[in-house]
Amino acid sequence: MSTGDGVAGQWGGVDVHFGEEGGRLTYGSYLRLAELLDQQRLESDPPAHDELLFITIHQVYELWFKQVLHELTASRDAMLAGEHWLAEHLLRRVHTIERVLTQQVDILETMTPQDFGEFRHRLSPASGFQSVQFREIEFLSGAKDPSFVRRFRGLTEIEKDRLRRRLEEPTLWDAYLDVLGKSGFDTDSEDAIRDALRKVAGDRSHYAAIWELAEALVQHDELAAAWRARHVVMVERMIGTKPGTGGSSGANYLRSRLDLRYYPLLWNLRSNL
Numbered sequence: 727m728s729t730g731d732g733v734a735g736q737w738g739g740v741d742v743h744f745g746e747e748g749g750r751l752t753y754g755s756y757l758r759l760a761e762l763l764d765q766q767r768l769e770s771d772p773p774a775h776d777e778l779l780f781i782t783i784h785q786v787y788e789l790w791f792k793q794v795l796h797e798l799t800a801s802r803d804a805m806l807a808g809e810h811w812l813a814e815h816l817l818r819r820v821h822t823i824e825r826v827l828t829q830q831v832d833i834l835e836t837m838t839p840q841d842f843g844e845f846r847h848r849l850s851p852a853s854g855f856q857s858v859q860f861r862e863i864e865f866l867s868g869a870k871d872p873s874f875v876r877r878f879r880g881l882t883e884i885e886k887d888r889l890r891r892r893l894e895e896p897t898l899w900d901a902y903l904d905v906l907g908k909s910g911f912d913t914d915s916e917d918a919i920r921d922a923l924r925k926v927a928g929d930r931s932h933y934a935a936i937w938e939l940a941e942a943l944v945q946h947d948e949l950a951a952a953w954r955a956r957h958v959v960m961v962e963r964m965i966g967t968k969p970g971t972g973g974s975s976g977a978n979y980l981r982s983r984l985d986l987r988y989y990p991l992l993w994n995l996r997s998n999l
């Protein structure tokens with residue numbers, strides 16, 4: 727029997743109730759969909775059909791970047807607190823998100839260069855190069871580069887503060903070195919760290935948790951590299967060798983970023999096992 731503002735009934739003999747009861751939370755109000763779905767504003771006029779796809783995929787990326795930052799920050803803090811299982815658990819969640827970030831480039835590639843060209847001229851000087859959250863992920867992961875903060879134009883004060891904070895706070899690598907140090911290893915030099923990593927790799931039954939954490943960091947590094955590689959091929963498919971709207975040489979600049987690694991000592995370890 728309906729109470730007038732919802733649907734009630736029996737479910738396996740139990741009274742259930744669907745729908746709003748006296749102005750209670752709804753799907754739309756909980757997720758603030760009215761605001762969210764009003765944020766896709768096209769620059770092209772008349773509107774180019776594919777610009778909505780372009781905006782939507784970027785906003786989806788930035789929501790996932792926000793989630794990745796949430797998880798990587800918690801993973802770093804878990805390592806610093808000695809909660810190794812939690813740190814690894816959260817890194818493995820990030821791996822699943824990063825695989826989606828690479829896979830979803832396929833959606834953007836349903837756009838042709840001709841259709842991208844319908845609105846690309848409206849985008850300069852905006853570029854993904856200015857993605858503050860992308861840089862925060864790089865800094866937090868271990869690739870701190872203060873030059874990006876200096877080179878960014880049009881940053882808000884809040885964005886500048888966010889980048890400065892990421893440059894000052896411990897990285898995931900700092901946290902991993904803290905784990906090694908608290909496990910009795912010397913981490914005061916690169917040679918000492920290399921030696922510690924060889925000991926961990928050589929006795930996984932004794933150092934299982936520390937080894938698995940290193941593997942989770944390497945996986946994060948590999949998946950980030952996979953996205954950079956997927957992005958540059960997509961870029962070449964979209965704009966060939968044209969310079970980027972952000973002022974770079976375009977694909978050539980992006981190719982120069984393909985060798986970036988967050989954890990070089992973990993990759994070098996493979997050469998000595």
Ligand code: HEM
Binds near residue numbers: 842852975976980983
């Ligand atoms: C038609 C699709 C796209 C094209 C043609 C494109 C092109 C470019 C180019 C040429 C650059 C170099 C900077 C510049 O001069 O603009 C760049 C950088 C970047 N783009 Fe894209 N991009 C596309 C889609 C995306 C998407 C969907 C994302 C997701 C967030 C993204 C994220 C980035 C990031 C983070 C950078 C900086 C990379 C770095 O500095 O290592 N791009 N893009």
Ligand SMILES: N[C@@H](CC(=O)c1ccccc1NC=O)C(=O)O
Binds near residue numbers: 853970971
């Ligand atoms: N840099 C891209 C333009 C572009 O893709 C873009 C433009 C505005 C906001 C985000 C973008 N995505 C990545 O750069 C290009 O040169 O075509």
